[in-house]
Amino acid sequence: MDKRTCDSQDVEVRKGPWTMEEDLILINYIANHGEGVWNSLARSAGLKRTGKSCRLRWLNYLRPDVRRGNITPEEQLLIMELHAKWGNRWSKIAKHLPGRTDNEIKNFWRTRIQKHIKQAENMNRLSSNISEHNNIQQASTSQTSTNLADSIETYSGNNNNNNNNNNMGTTFHHQGNFPNENIWSMEDLWSIQLLNDANN
DNA sequence: AATAGGGTCAACCGCGTTCTT
DNA sequence: TAAGAACGCGGTTGACCCTAT
Numbered sequence: 001m002d003k004r005t006c007d008s009q010d011v012e013v014r015k016g017p018w019t020m021e022e023d024l025i026l027i028n029y030i031a032n033h034g035e036g037v038w039n040s041l042a043r044s045a046g047l048k049r050t051g052k053s054c055r056l057r058w059l060n061y062l063r064p065d066v067r068r069g070n071i072t073p074e075e076q077l078l079i080m081e082l083h084a085k086w087g088n089r090w091s092k093i094a095k096h097l098p099g100r101t102d103n104e105i106k107n108f109w110r111t112r113i114q115k116h117i118k119q120a121e122n123m124n125r126l127s128s129n130i131s132e133h134n135n136i137q138q139a140s141t142s143q144t145s146t147n148l149a150d151s152i153e154t155y156s157g158n159n160n161n162n163n164n165n166n167n168m169g170t171t172f173h174h175q176g177n178f179p180n181e182n183i184w185s186m187e188d189l190w191s192i193q194l195l196n197d198a199n200n
Numbered sequence: 201a202a203t204a205g206g207g208t209c210a211a212c213c214g215c216g217t218t219c220t221t
Numbered sequence: 222t223a224a225g226a227a228c229g230c231g232g233t234t235g236a237c238c239c240t241a242t
Binding site (some may be wrong): 016017036037038039051052053059063088089091102104106110 | 226227228229231232235236239
């Protein structure tokens with residue numbers, strides 16, 4: 001099978017960040033026709049995007065039940081628990097965190113947890129080296145989890161302070177050198193959508 | 201004030217699986 | 222049953238932002 005022709009039909013395919021217009025088209029189309037059959041959806045809606053891209057945009061961002069904002073400490077613990085159980089099965093883990101997407105959890109794990117695990121491991125290595133020198137046996141696993149828990153707690157506190165940096169919450173700060181390079185929120189998009197519906 | 205480096209996250213890519221014909 | 226199409230997942234990338242220097 002030729003993967004190149006899988007999603008596109010040799011028509012111009014747009015890539016990169018989605019514009020507000022594209023978002024509106026997608027929301028509007030799905031509101032009227034429902035989701036699924038993404039390739040034909042992309043074509044029918046007049047979007048110069050692959051079905052894959054539309055699906056991803058919808059699932060990770062436009063769906064009304066997508067929860068945005070900081071991962072709570074409870075969610076962090078759950079993620080850690082489930083990851084310990086299932087490994088990198090992000091979509092499986094995401095199913096247990098309502099409103100969270102696999103992409104979000106994956107990013108969270110890679111950027112936050114993994115970093116702290118590494119730090120904890122380094123500390124552990126360091127402490128075990130010291131232990132060897134001092135002939136003191138350390139319980140490494142409990143130490144690691146304590147360090148990790150501490151790190152995560154530290155992260156939670158810091159993250160609140162960083163809230164205004166990444167514009168999470170409900171507001172999306174659109175980035176990139178594309179037209180419509182502005183700031184809009186999901187509330188904006190959905191209210192426009194509702195207006196469209198009212199006019200139809 | 202400039203900029204290098206690191207963090208974050210949306211989006212893309214490749215591939216395995218499932219569905220359809 | 223086979224082949225093609227679509228879906229779904231996990232890994233990776235690239236652009237932007239923030240902070241430290």
